[in-house]
Amino acid sequence: MRRRRPEPGDHWHLDEVFIRIRGVQHYLWRAVDQDGVVLDVLVQSRRNTKAAKRFFKKLLKGLRYVPRIVVTDQLKSYAAAKRQIIPHVEHRQSRYLNNRAESSHQPTRQRERRMKRFKSPRQAQQFLSAHRPIHQRSHPRRHLMSAAEYRANRTHAFEVWKQETCIRRAA
Template sequence: MNPEVAKVLKRLHYPLEVMLTCVRWYVAYPLSLRHLEEMMAERGISVDHSTVYRWVIKLLPLFEKAFRQHRRPVGNSWRMDETSILVKSQWKYLYRTVDKDDKTIDFLLRAHRDTPAARRFFEKAIAGCGAPKTATVDKSGANLAALQAINAHRETAIEIRQNKYLNNLVEQDHRAIKRRVRLMQGFQNFRCARIILGGIETMHMIRKGQMLTHKGSSPSAAEQFYSLIA
């Protein structure tokens, strides 16, 4: 097992299968922590919902980090948009981008919806996946200004398109994330929101077939998820 994973698991005193099952179910399905507590109880396993939450916060960063090392390449035509997320009774903004085939490129939760936030998101996505040939955004002046600022420091400029119709793809993709978040009724703090959203996005990408697997194999989404910390 990955030493980093083993170090975290050493402090979590429950069977590994139970912890991984709860963590995967939490990010994969519209279930609350109390739902998971009840579901485990039906299986003869006594675990408090707050304990499940600690597993989620401890383990999800490991899954996200591992996935980024095993994901398939993405396209160079991007669609970018942001969606609102409730954190401690305040609206924050989840920046997301997908390619023309609906493959998730990157995501980032920011406190504000402005040019610095958009620029930070694009810089993160470019650092992880390389620069796109084209980037489509909505009519937001902040997103346009962010891309223009990035282009000012590039030899080859990214082609910028502002087209709401072409951006429908990423707007539709938000729904899978929002559907899972809705039952949570908002996050209690920004750090935990980032961690949980990262886990939800990771599971979403696995379901979309974005994880590299061995040639000739066809593991289920659950098997792919668990393999990340093997």
């Protein structure tokens, strides 16, 4: 699925949300581009500058792209980490500009409720890393396309799924 991932846009929206794992609060860090495509997720127990730097490094290592603009909420850890890791990138901080990242947490929350919460940080990280590309491929944004485009998109998604899971038709 990673090979087939589209190239991300140049506006990245970063956000974190807390999740409870066995009664302990952890943070789910998420990066989304301007089209709503989730770039990466990371589960950590802290929400400080060190955690933000770790997320930036993981994000840049996995994508090999540098954004033109980074949009975050007003958490000071983002600014400190960005200054050290990608100082030449424009940084916009506003709680209103970051709605794209805020709304991208919704599928995760729905899935978390269905699973009756996560059992460990490692399990949450593994599941969310796998869930992200599958969810994006199988749930296209229907309101942005015509019926014909939607059908073609769904057909293509099922073909990719068959190829990736090595499901072959019995002849």
